[in-house]
Amino acid sequence: MAHQHTVALPHSGFQWGPEDIVRIDSLNQIAEQLRYSGPKNIKQVALEALKLSEAIDYNKGRLFAHYHSAVYELYQGNWEQALSIHKRNMERPGFYDFPELVLKTYNDMAQAHFINSDYPKSYGDFLVALEHAEASGNLSQQFRIRSNLGTMFLLLKDFDEAGIHYGRAESILDQVEDSQLQSVLLVNIGVLHIERKDYEGALPYLMKGTALSANRQETNIAAFGQLTLGRLHTYQGDYEKAMTHLNLASIGYTASGDKKGLADLAYGMGAAQLGLGEYEKARKQILKSLALFKAFSLKSGMERCYRMLYKIAKAENAPAASLGYLELAEAYSDSIAIEQNKNNLAMLRTKLAYENEKELLRRQDEEFIEKQNAYIRVITAGMVISLCFALLIHHQGKRNRKMNLMLAEKTKALTEREIGLEKTNRTKDKLFSIIGHDLRGPILSLKELVGLSLEEDPNGNLYFKRFGPDLNTKLGHLQFTLDNLLNWGQNQMQGAITRPREVPIKTQIDHILDFFLEKIERKNIKVCSNVAEETTVYADEDHFRILLRNLISNAIKFTHPGGNIEVRAQQKYGKTTIEVKDDGLGMKPDVLQRILNSQEHISTVGTNMEKGTGLGLLLCTDMVQQNKGEITVASKPGQGSIFKVSLPSKKGAG
The missing domain is CATH 3.30.565.10 (Histidine kinase-like ATPase, C-terminal domain)
Known part of the structure; x- marks a missing residue:
């Protein structure tokens, strides 16, 4: 039976005194802790904190209560409502007086944009949140945001970038006292190892993260850990053990009501049941997962479900049904590839714009400081002038002008070099991003058809005749694209020599x-x-x-x-x-x-x-x-x- 979390609140006739603020702050702290142990109860606590804050006109309590209302909507999958609450809260007086609230809001808005597959906006908000966390020296929030950035790139299949952010979070793991955040990071690093097919490397992180969350009764995180352990054992072919972990995950996700977690859980159960040969059970679980992913409009989840339904139908020797599911999976795969290509380029532009803005602010600060220093130098020079001979003053002024001229020339050269390097890096990133995503679709299709031929599948010829012409068209497009990419890349990176x-x-x-x-x-x-x-x-x-x-x-x-x-x-x-x-x-x-x-x-x-x-x-x-x-x-x-x-x-x- 699932463990249900309840919250004891003051009765309506409670008489408030000087300790009211402490009580309201305590309610908001409880709401924060419920993120991972009982998100269904966040709304109840947030509304009570808001009512009490309005009664005594306590602005901090009011702002944090609205924030936790948005958190509740986020965990229910209502990303639009979450964003709407956050944006209204940011317009309220005094919002920016609380740095922790500001950075947590940007962090959660980034997660909402991610659920909506708006990755550039998600990335931009994460960067703003990280800047606030670093400026305030808040290690706990730096840890959380680095972990979230790692998870974003993990889900986008950019494992190298995910590893960088997870590595930076792990480097301050021992300095963070929040076991919830520690558990989430450890399990996510385990997921990264699984994606890289390093199953032995994944297990220690998963066991440690799951045990840590179970000891603290953090239901949602423990469920996530059990789900990931189930996924690991499915990959390793130990389907019975996988189902044991997935059933434990079901207890936690049912208690927390995390809809995204329930969708992933149903998919994981379907995959394990397929391995056990329980095709009807597997189909029911995958269809359940598909319905939840459709509710989120999460294309990557739908693509995975259709591909799993194709495998189930193929195992049941139902070629017509399997072909239909494979066509749907390929359609979503192509759509995802196009969106990923656009998103990668948009995220690159987001990162460059953010870095350019920071660089502009840095230069403005340096110019301001330089002006202040110039004023100080002028005043100092004036005092020295009154004490020195005219010849010495003239000589010093001449020397200063020469040094300033040399400094200006060096600064100009450095700026030109930075612009050149930035252009080269931008060109390189754009080139490799496009190459990676344009190669993905045709190569996956070719791999699938070759695999069917090597397996001597009795329906192999049927699959080949159905998908072969489309693959041939994709490969022709790929050849044309590569010609353009190579010519464009050479033109941008090395310059072009014309022979008219x-x-x-x-x-x-x-x-x-x-x-x-x-x-x-x-x-x-x-x-x-x-x-x-x-x-x-x-x-x-x-x-x-x-x-x-x-x-x-x-x-x-x-x-x-x-x-x-x-x-x-x-x-x-x-x-x-x-x-x-x-x-x-x-x-x-x-x-x-x-x-x-x-x-x-x-x-x-x-x-x-x-x-x-x-x-x-x-x-x-x-x-x-x-x-x-x-x-x-x-x-x-x-x-x-x-x-x-x-x-x-x-x-x-x-």
Whole structure:
């Protein structure tokens, strides 16, 4: 039977005296402790603290009571309500007078954004909370936020970044007296080891964290530890032992009412029951988990459930059902990959913006201090002037001017070097982020099909015929993407050397249209190429081919099935203008204004849900500029787009 937590509150007729503030603070402390032992009871305690605070107009009690009301909503999965309460509380008078409340609020808002899969906002709020914690020297909150950052990157599968934050939290573990926070960190580090398939390394952390939480009757954390131990034994093939731990986790999660925990628990039970061959029980648990994840709109959870349902149906030799579940899993996998790509880039921009803001504030502080020091030096110099000879003063002034000039030159050089390094790092991070996520989908699909073939699955041919064509399309897209990535990365990191010569345009266009012939025929697009044989441009041939290939690829991508594309060229006044026109989706004015900004990355899907990295137009813009040309675009939503590229016709032209 689950252990239910109850809270004893003062009766309504209680007469308040000078000790009222102590009582209200105690209620808020109880609400904080209930985060991990009985989150269902937080609301009851918070409302009582709020009522008593209003009765005696105690602002601190009121603010913390509202904060704990938001915590309750967060633990019930109501992230929108939690954010709304937090934002209203931040607008109340006196909120920023309590640094601990400020940093805890940002920390919890970050968790709410994470539940909503808004990872850039989550990351930004965690960074603000961490800055407040470090500024106030609050080790307990530094520990909590580092742990939360580690968990965020763990769930985003960035295990290296997760390890960094967990490592920093673990380094101050012995300085934190809160056993709840210690337990959570230890169990999460165990999860990280599991994700890295280091099962032996995971076990000591899980055992220690679970034991610590059980000793303190911290229901939710103990349940999390038991759930993770169950997951570990499932991976190791010891399904009976896994179910023992999962049943213990069920007691804790049922008592706490943690909906996310219940969703993970149902999934874990389904996985273990599949290993035991109890297919019907496994299906019921996975469907229960799926319903909970759908309530959260958590795509990663839904993808895992559909993939597990595919495995169950496959084990039952039900190929039609397994194919259906696999298609749903792949659809969510592709959607998650696209979102992760965008989120990684957005988080990178969030981090850079945050660091740039901190750097700006640091420089402003240094400038202010320097001005103060300058005033002091001026005053000191004035006193010295009254005591020194004019010649000495002149000599000193000359020397100071020379030193200031040298310092200014060194500062300028250092600033330019920092800008260059920042640009290089940003380019590198963006490049590897995109490569990682664009490779993931096709490689996972290829691995699945190869695995089926090696297993000599009787339905292997059926799977291959169903998913093979789609995989072939993905691999073709991957090849095209890699060409763009490698050219763009080299262009950004090393600079590009152009070798211009006269290039016949029609030949290049014909080759590119042949390259995309399958895509053109699949979408039944009519392509009209109106280019004279003698028309040329004076440009680097490789650059020109990549430029045309990307423009025509985009036109195909955004043209509706049965639509039209026109490619034409005109030579006039020493310039050749190439025009690629389509009657497809078109672009809104705000997108149009940003589309040729070389500092901004924009990626959208095509009319047949074709994916892209958003690097094609960045690459086109760079290469046109390097070949002394210009690129313009005109577009209207629903009417299509016209891209025009103007380049020199011959050597010495333009």
